Amino acid sequence: MSLINEIVKRAQAKRQRIVLPEGTEERTLKAANQVITDGIADLILLGDSDEIHALSKKWGLGNIDKATIIDPKNSPKKEEYAQLLCELRKKKGMTIEEAREKVLDPLYYGCLMIKNGDADGQLAGARNTTGNVLRPALQIIKTAPGISTVSGAMLLLTKAPDYGKNGLLLMSDVAVTPDPTAEQLAEIAITTAETAKVVGCIDEPKVALLSFSTKGSAKSEAVDKVVEAVKLAKAKAPHIQLDGELQADAALVPSIGESKAPGSIIAGHANVLIAPNLEVGNISYKLVQRLGNAEAVGPILQGIASPVNDLSRGCSISDIYTMVAITANQAIAANNKK
Template identity: 45%
Template structure:
């Protein structure tokens, strides 16, 4: 069983960050904690790849423990003829990390094919370390600008060279290839990952830092734009407009207000999406021009540098972009590129890491993405102009989580994505007010609500509302599910679902759960968002629905029916309601592990459980917590969220014929991504 995978470059570069992320993502789906290690680092500041893995995968070890020695130390040891001492030092530090982590990702040294053969930065050195670590090896070939024949030859050579050196090769990866490419047949899988400009392009922030620039206009989102090209503005406006390209950073003297305004106008008009403007020579632009640019609301940054245009371009062209924890867009783009090219199921099988019995938050989130991608569904997002929805859409499309329809005026959505500097070109845009489906939806809604006195004219107005329109898309099969609520109330989101989609036969009440992602486990809370005061039968329905939802997402359901007393220790109407609900659950679903009435501490703490309910299979081990009423549930989930630093994913609706899920109005982009993935999985389960 491979507990460690070792990445090594074949030739300089190769984009190991993308492959390291992809492999770490695979391992994080199987074990509760991964480790990372770099045998050699530059020694001056944090290593970018190691820092990324440390932060993204929440490695609970000090960063300084995760690397061997510096290149300077390694070179000195080799020069003194102490190569074996170098190997021993690195292996000793690696073992100290490996002992504390179920699985490891090792990122080898930065290969330099012009180095002296005695230099440690060579393929043989990495192969030797991989053998000493007990790692399987993934060689990474830089395919940037290379033709298929050259890449194929490099792939063959990498495999045979490493095999001859005694390394166990897991797979061969050619990264940043210029287009679709088939690699040669080898004894191991070989994958070609296409170049994704978003991954390798520097951001405006990275360019600004490298140039020592001053920010004259723009915010953190403007600084996060990708710089795909550089355009020097020195001629007249028409010439500049002819040369502007998508994602270009315009570099022009600070006194050329005409070019600054022209670039801004072209961007706002939708002629081209500009990454930003750099004003050179330390010249400050005319204040009147800056006021005009501010009024245009371009959304991009304006920077000022003291160097001239030539030196600015020369310095900018040397800046290399890479994924970092501070730039989730770039990380998601890298993972999307990896997952679209690599057979992740087969590669995970070849790694053969034993899956942890405990489901950690990171494992849960990664499993959501993996399962949604495997059964890709079409979802509708009614809040198509919300910035968070747009940013989440870009991530979801890059990761292949779902096909998406966004509701809103297409011109408004397109303009906002241009201002944000994001790409959602894979999404369908639909305006409910002008859609060809509006008449059909009005007929459907009028028929469904005729018993409530809804006429056709009124229905025509109602279905133009995004949440009703989106729900009718689900009802008519044009979408498999819906996610809304980023700027709508819970009632506004789920009322159309209750009216149109309705509940599953045999379920008396629709309800909701929150997935509570704590530091070391995932718990399920229900119902914390929908039913104010369910009776015993409804509470039993909520418990059964919550247990089924929990099992569907890979967590063993052990159900605690919560009350202010445990067992027979208390009395009162509320306790009796929970006791009756528990009895109903046991009668209807004898396969479920359920305990109640039980207090929260006895449900979650094994020490308390040993005193209060020593023979219970649930007490102290509960994963599903069913609250007796909405007041208790809503306050408890928020208290745990804030005091324990838990991530609350939900509310996730259950009991409906088709999935419709609500977002908190304070939802983050990550919350939206998780909720969409959950909805896609629910949609697949409905069809199964």
């Protein structure tokens, strides 16, 4: 069974309530129809009901009627949510009038549904920027307990079965934090290990914090940051198997790992790769995707108390379908912790 099929099966087994705020967007609606057909999640579509029904009829999407359709402008809960938002943001000076205006924005409405216990996760970004998707999530849902850093992980399904878990690797951060501090890098390592278990089906994450140096082979402030991040991550999450600083080949290739970092339980066996900054992470995964012909799934946002995921505005119907299943898997894990 492929990884994507495993993710879908787990979502089907314990269906979650997933909000799609871009309810009138064509790819989103077409993906939603397939999600409902396959029983992956109980979907909540936000937008004008008449428009959604008209579009679903136009495109022959017969199962959209089985979704819950809510227009924030006409919702009987909009005042309740406005009061909730005002309470959450009162220290930032938000007035009830401002809250009532924000609630009309589907991205805010969806996050308020999650905060109020009326939904389990949200997926958007086909029409909206990452900033627009993240802003209400951080204002309303906030970060997970003990975590202050949000990051984005990418699942890489490579054609190199000797590396990672039969060619499966998880890389982070590829999407959110440009130049993390040692403390932030440690948190990224911890949350990515959790994502590996929840979404990547990696029962034993082996986390390598990457650098251009392996175990002191080079000296610089950049290397020092990674070394410090390793110490902080081990102290904060001693149950996670992680090591660094490691060069990419030392992290992945057993013979090189043994040569450059003898005695390391991670060197040569890593299945989770933590880039030292966003520039390295983003460039690296795209090179693997394009030159190595790997399938890249994500980014999967992590560090938020309840799952809110972001799509590329160039996403496909298949991308949205897969990310709904991934969001559902994250929601199952989050609800199990409550």
